[in-house]
């Protein structure tokens with residue numbers, strides 16, 4: 001790390017000259033590779049590993065570029081650049097994913113070097129967004145803001161980013177590797193559905209310690225991660241993770257890509273034996289080389305901009321008065337905000353799930369607006385959530401209504417966070433070369449059907465997740481209601497699972513019966529929800545009613561003749 005004069009962006013790590021040079025060099029290298037591919041000097045087979053190292057996929061209709069948003073944090077300058085890219089090189093929109101990245105769906109190969117160069121200009125890139133390496137580390141969308149947070153996980157997420165970026169040993173792992181980190185007792189990162197999930201909290205002496213979960217994942221074999229280690233001291237974080245990934249690298253299967261994830265290894269060995277191997281590796285490593293001394297951590301922390309949280313003494317009172325005066329605003333505050341650690345501030349969630357819209361899709365104009373609003377209301381800082389929404393982390397309570405008015409006026413004020421309309425959906429057959437079925441239209445029909453905000457609030461917390469195939473990019477196993485697209489003799493069918501969760505009450509949803517034809521799926525889910533409304537006890541959320549009664553009570557509703 002150099003000692004250049006640092007302009008510290010709020011909520012993000014300030015790149016130094018080394019970071020900038022590295023990203024620019026990578027762009028120049030890729031420009032040359034694309035040139036050779038366009039000229040026909042490289043075949044697609046030869047080019048594929050090169051493009052995947054730069055986040056470029058080939059999808060059904062076009063190239064898709066996945067851009068990393070490290071631990072979901074970005075600035076208004078970066079969002080404006082994404083808007084520019086969407087407008088200039090794509091069809092005027094981008095798509096936020098469940099791993100806090102953004103994808104552009106209609107990219108021309110020839111344009112990718114220019115796009116990457118523009119991204120580099122705002123310290124962004126597409127490195128490690130694909131391939132069998134350690135992917136973008138994800139983190140709590142309310143990090144550094146949430147009242148319930150024990151420890152700000154972004155500092156360690158950044159340390160992990162630096163450790164994992166181009167790690168020479170871990171560029172060709174048996175399969176991709178995903179790490180998530182949370183610093184709150186409420187899991188908002190799906191820690192137990194990751195290859196490594198870290199839950200940070202202060203140890204007995206106040207220094208950070210980490211609970212380490214390993215071997216979780218979705219995909220065709222959904223598995224809940226198991227606890228590998230309690231209270232790992234901060235100074236050993238890198239050494240221990242290095243040991244875990246080394247064991248995976250050495251013993252993970254390379255003969256069968258469907259059995260190559262670390263979850264399969266942990267299952268095959270059993271957690272005890274896996275732990276023994278990790279401990280043996282850890283014991284023989286030169287741990288001094290990896291030790292995270294407090295000074296190193298503080299050096300990283302010092303490159304993060306800190307918002308100046310200064311609010312008038314009556315900010316909270318003003319918000320209460322605004323809520324009383326406007327029922328629509330009051331509803332949005334109930335559904336779309338999160339408690340901030342500072343009593344004069346609040347975190348606002350911008351729903352990227354308009355009624356009948358495509359989950360996670362944002363237009364270039366909306367991106368520009370979000371950037372403007374971030375500047376005006378939240379220190380220029382923007383967060384992308386693993387639910388495909390956007391958060392403005394630090395909004396003064398007395399200014400929240402002004403923010404809402406601007407959002408609402410632009411169609412970004414949908415009050416549905418955590419409700420029926422807040423659906424996760426993967427790109428499915430509209431874009432994806434691996435898909436069996438179209439996830440997006442099901443999401444659109446469902447959210448249009450339940451558009452009434454009163455009905456949504458009455459139904460309460462409900463997570464509907466949709467994947468277009470067994471790869472589970474839409475987290476269907478982790479949905480309270482999961483929907484999986486399957487192909488039956490060339491027709492699109494959808495299989496329902498119930499009871500999944502990616503939060504503290506983590507669970508894998510269970511299949512309730514045969515898959516339904518596309519045109520019956522939305523009606524069947526509506527009947528399922530009606531059944532819940534009849535069966536629920538007062539104050540009971542869908543998942544609680546389901547757990548109390550089991551699948552049988554819901555099966556009849558789903559399979560009732562239409």
Ligand code: HEM
Nearest residue numbers: 097098099217218219220261425426427432434471472473
């Ligand atoms: C359109 C291009 C995409 C392709 C070709 C693709 C491919 C895949 C494949 C093959 C898997 C299974 C990996 C395994 O089990 O080892 C997977 C998992 C996953 N993908 Fe995608 N995906 C795409 C888009 C997305 C999008 C848009 C999202 C977010 C909305 C996403 C998020 C995930 C997640 C969360 C998982 C499962 C978690 C896990 O790795 O266990 N993917 N993807």
Ligand code: SF4
Nearest residue numbers: 426432435468469473
């Ligand atoms: S779940 Fe299947 S259809 Fe959906 S994006 Fe992933 S690979 Fe494609």
